[in-house]
Amino acid sequence: MAKKIGVTMEVGNDGVAVITISNPPVNSLASPIISGLKEKFQDANQRSDIKAIVLTGNGGRFSGGFDINVFQQVHKTGDISLMPEVSIDLVCNLMEDSRKPLVAAVEGLALGGGLELAMACHARVAAPKAQLGLPELTLGVIPGFGAFQVDIVRGGQKFGLVDALVPSGELLSTSRKWALDIALGRKPFLRSLHRTDKIGSLSEARAILKDTRQLAKKIAPNMPQHHACIDVIEEGIVHGGYSGVLKEAEVFKQLVMSDTAKALVHVFFAQRATSKVPNVTDVGLKPRPMKKVAVIGGGLMGSGIATALLLSNTRVVLKEINPDYLQKGIKSVEANLKSLVSRGKLTQDKAGKALSLLKGVLDYAEFKDVDMVIEAVIENIQLKQKIFKEIEEICPPHCILASNTSTIDLNVIGEKLTQKIAFPAHIMTLLEIVRTENTSAQVILDLMSLGKAIKKVPVVVGNCIGFAVNRTFFPYTQGAHMLVNLGVDLFRVDRVITSFGLPLGPFQLGDLAGHGIGMAVKEIYAKAYGNRMFRSPLTELLVKSGRNGKINGRGYYIYEKGSKPKPDSSVLSVVEESRKLTNIMPGGKPISVTDKEIVEMILFPVVNEACRVLDEGVVIRASDLDVASVLGMSFPSYRGGIIFWADTVGPKYIYEKLKRLSETYGGFFKPSRYLEERAMNGMRLSEPKASSRSRM
Numbered sequence: 001m002a003k004k005i006g007v008t009m010e011v012g013n014d015g016v017a018v019i020t021i022s023n024p025p026v027n028s029l030a031s032p033i034i035s036g037l038k039e040k041f042q043d044a045n046q047r048s049d050i051k052a053i054v055l056t057g058n059g060g061r062f063s064g065g066f067d068i069n070v071f072q073q074v075h076k077t078g079d080i081s082l083m084p085e086v087s088i089d090l091v092c093n094l095m096e097d098s099r100k101p102l103v104a105a106v107e108g109l110a111l112g113g114g115l116e117l118a119m120a121c122h123a124r125v126a127a128p129k130a131q132l133g134l135p136e137l138t139l140g141v142i143p144g145f146g147a148f149q150v151d152i153v154r155g156g157q158k159f160g161l162v163d164a165l166v167p168s169g170e171l172l173s174t175s176r177k178w179a180l181d182i183a184l185g186r187k188p189f190l191r192s193l194h195r196t197d198k199i200g201s202l203s204e205a206r207a208i209l210k211d212t213r214q215l216a217k218k219i220a221p222n223m224p225q226h227h228a229c230i231d232v233i234e235e236g237i238v239h240g241g242y243s244g245v246l247k248e249a250e251v252f253k254q255l256v257m258s259d260t261a262k263a264l265v266h267v268f269f270a271q272r273a274t275s276k277v278p279n280v281t282d283v284g285l286k287p288r289p290m291k292k293v294a295v296i297g298g299g300l301m302g303s304g305i306a307t308a309l310l311l312s313n314t315r316v317v318l319k320e321i322n323p324d325y326l327q328k329g330i331k332s333v334e335a336n337l338k339s340l341v342s343r344g345k346l347t348q349d350k351a352g353k354a355l356s357l358l359k360g361v362l363d364y365a366e367f368k369d370v371d372m373v374i375e376a377v378i379e380n381i382q383l384k385q386k387i388f389k390e391i392e393e394i395c396p397p398h399c400i401l402a403s404n405t406s407t408i409d410l411n412v413i414g415e416k417l418t419q420k421i422a423f424p425a426h427i428m429t430l431l432e433i434v435r436t437e438n439t440s441a442q443v444i445l446d447l448m449s450l451g452k453a454i455k456k457v458p459v460v461v462g463n464c465i466g467f468a469v470n471r472t473f474f475p476y477t478q479g480a481h482m483l484v485n486l487g488v489d490l491f492r493v494d495r496v497i498t499s500f501g502l503p504l505g506p507f508q509l510g511d512l513a514g515h516g517i518g519m520a521v522k523e524i525y526a527k528a529y530g531n532r533m534f535r536s537p538l539t540e541l542l543v544k545s546g547r548n549g550k551i552n553g554r555g556y557y558i559y560e561k562g563s564k565p566k567p568d569s570s571v572l573s574v575v576e577e578s579r580k581l582t583n584i585m586p587g588g589k590p591i592s593v594t595d596k597e598i599v600e601m602i603l604f605p606v607v608n609e610a611c612r613v614l615d616e617g618v619v620i621r622a623s624d625l626d627v628a629s630v631l632g633m634s635f636p637s638y639r640g641g642i643i644f645w646a647d648t649v650g651p652k653y654i655y656e657k658l659k660r661l662s663e664t665y666g667g668f669f670k671p672s673r674y675l676e677e678r679a680m681n682g683m684r685l686s687e688p689k690a691s692s693r694s695r696m
């Protein structure tokens with residue numbers, strides 16, 4: 001059924017006009033909605049039978065904000081005129097300065113422009129679970145409907161953003177009465193843009209703005225929108241609310257066209273596109289409920305997976321090999337839940353309920369009626385094969401057998417099985433659901449549904465060593481090791497990469513993950529991708545010197561409780577030993593590189609491997625790999641993800657740079673066929689492939 005888009009107005013016998021926004025699923029402020037609002041507000045202000053106005057949203061949601069599809073159109077066409085020039089006309093003239101009182105009845109959510117419309121009203125009545133927010137910064141823009149000109153931009157009744165909280169069933173009636181009370185002078189007729197009672201002196205304001213500018217420089221050095229917010233707030237404080245709204249519209253227009261906005265809007269839609277899997281989500285299948293799930297292995301990953309499942313109200317059977325390990329695993333789950341409670345993310349009551357769904361076992365007796373088994377033991381192929389062979393005899397036919405492996409080829413784990421199996425890999429925000437040629441569409445759908453239930457972002461990927469993320473990023477650490485063996489300071493490498501936007505540089509990341517893991521899987525990668533790997537002895541030497549990483553307080557950095565990691569200068573002797581063994585410094589002298597070259601020598605090989613991932617069809621679409629790089633490797637979202645960023649830099653430039661580097665430093669930098677083809681033909685890396693070669 002076609003969705004109903006528009007703005008309606010119903011006038012009651014009480015003389016109150018209820019104006020309702022309708023644009024499923026989130027009542028976004030698309031062009032027809034904005035013109036409909038202008039028409040209804042004009043009409044309501046002219047009609048003598050209307051004393052007051054209530055604004056609300058259809059379907060239990062007020063409004064999810066301005067239509068982000070318009071941003072995407074502007075980015076595709078470069079035509080900024082697609083953006084409505086409405087701030088002053090709609091928000092100021094027709095709402096703020098309306099002769100008749102306007103009350104917002106807010107249910108569900110009021111985000112971005114949705115919240116700004118509510119703020120332009122003369123009062124706001126909300127239902128208890130309403131979500132209020134200004135997420136524009138996450139899209140690379142700023143609120144463009146005057147939010148920053150209202151002197152209360154924080155949520156909740158306490159700060160005056162919401163005047164009353166009432167149960168959903170009383171929302172409209174309370175809002176109507178509130179609007180009438182304002183019309184009859186029984187409640188104040190407050191125009192936000194005119195309010196200055198909460199603004200201090202100019203000097204006080206300027207001091208706060210100065211500190212805020214310092215903070216913005218620190219937390220968002222690479223993004224313009226945070227600094228732009230401060231500029232428009234200052235404009236409003238110094239020159240008044242109306243000037244501030246005009247400044248917002250002007251700055252909004254500039255930011256919409258910024259690279260940051262293009263990247264963040266791309267990631268917004270890319271993340272939602274991952275839910276669309278051809279021949280899985282478009283063939284009428286329904287996901288099956290996962291009522292009871294077994295987790296084998298109560299270590300860091302197993303207990304984390306068990307915790308996520310329990311929080312989604314799933315019964316969990318946690319199996320370990322002996323009572324000590326089992327007790328440790330259960331304690332880890334308890335600690336995970338306790339940490340959520342202490343951080344205010346979970347009530348004590350819900351934590352108790354979640355824990356009541358957990359059962360620890362030492363054998364497979366409880367596996368007879370499980371809907372799924374997730375193996376989360378150490379990365380040992382024989383052990384994994386043995387476990388799956390054992391449980392295949394016991395589990396019911398419909399049961400999904402899954403592994404948490406982040407590296408091992410699934411066909412190898414499952415080679416001794418007769419059953420069809422599927423394997424979700426790493427559980428973080430990103431959930432790579434890895435499919436083999438044996439995995440049915442139904443199982444994929446079940447896993448996608450379970451992934452969403454445990455608040456992850458599922459991305460369906462093909463089967464190869466490292467799957468999508470770890471495969472794409474294996475050159476990340478190796479490029480850094482090459483630079484250090486070429487004489488570049490390792491702490492400088494980390495600083496440059498964090499300045500680029502990754503939260504941790506490659507060396508600090510290695511400390512965090514633990515260097516033992518890297519060594520355990522090194523041979524698996526060498527067997528699969530050896531012809532293009534840089535083999536560095538640095539990790540082995542580091543571990544041999546007693547430095548396993550954060551886990552034992554020392555790696556490349558020193559880790560002391562309560563303080564930030566400190567570079568460990570004593571590690572440089574280990575680095576020197578590695579440099580002697582690799583002996584790759586030209587003429588025995590350290591190379592001289594710029595910061596830009598450090599970024600290129602580390603991330604261009606990653607782009608190169610990403611091209612091979614696209615070429616082999618390991619992902620359905622390039623934007624899935626962007627999402628996977630952002631959520632799985634913390635690649636900066638404001639650069640759009642690994643492929644989006646590479647297309648911004650330019651495939652030809654990357655290809656030529658890699659070609660020159662490979663002539664100097666060897667096969668690690670050798671451009672892939674996919675990259676060469678696209679560079680030579682002037683094609684973007686994200687353009688879908690013509691051929692259908694795929695691992696899916």
Ligand SMILES: CCCCCCCCCCCCC[C@H](O)CC(=O)SCCNC(=O)CCNC(=O)[C@H](O)C(C)(C)COP(=O)(O)OP(=O)(O)OC[C@H]1O[C@@H](n2cnc3c(N)ncnc32)[C@H](O)[C@@H]1OP(=O)(O)O
Nearest residue numbers: 028064065066067068081083112113135143144145249272
């Ligand atoms: C000549 C030119 C002059 C120019 C001058 C400029 C003047 C200014 C004019 C513009 C003023 C701008 C005003 C405002 O300040 C700017 C904004 O409002 S920006 C948008 C702010 N809102 C958001 O960021 C919210 C984004 N959405 C979400 O966070 C979530 O979707 C949700 C709302 C919390 C709902 O979450 P879920 O229930 O999980 O659902 P999904 O996320 O899967 O979404 C479902 C479906 O809806 C689509 N969608 C969601 N939000 C929007 C949106 N704001 N616009 C369009 N579409 C939206 C989403 O893509 C999904 O679609 P599907 O995948 O199902 O097709």
